[in-house]
Amino acid sequence: MRRRIAAAIGSVALVGATAFGFAQTATAAETGPQATYLWLFQHDDFGGSSKNFSGDDHDLSNTFWNGTSSRVDNGASSMKNQTSRDVALYQNVGCSGDNYFARANSVDADFSNNSFDNKASCVDFR
Known part of the structure; x- marks a missing residue:
């Protein structure tokens, strides 16, 4: 039971970190083209x-x-x-x-x- 909980927490953490990483990339991409004028x-x-x-x-x-x-x-x-x-x-x-x-x-x-x-x-x- 503890293994399943630990695996679930690990999966949630990995998904959260991945989503956070994508959000950072999108924000940087949005400001890049706008910052050229x-x-x-x-x-x-x-x-x-x-x-x-x-x-x-x-x-x-x-x-x-x-x-x-x-x-x-x-x-x-x-x-x-x-x-x-x-x-x-x-x-x-x-x-x-x-x-x-x-x-x-x-x-x-x-x-x-x-x-x-x-x-x-x-x-x-x-």
Whole structure:
């Protein structure tokens, strides 16, 4: 009888450990692909339309908010940098003029506090 109880407890422990291991893997996989983008948002607090970037875009005048025909140029008010790289935003196409620096894995819910609201015209990954 004790053998059966010990075997049952061992089986439950093995199944629980296996399930826990799968949960850890799924969580890591879910965050991996999401962590490859800089997201710009049209409004404060990550509201309105959004646009994701995985690399440089030196001319936002020909880049559109996801699912719209509205240009991103001079229209961003908040950002989430979910990449492991720093990103510089510039006021002028071609990456010149006033700039904003987004550290890797950072967020900013309001560009107004940095005097960069509705100014981004260039995205430059570092």
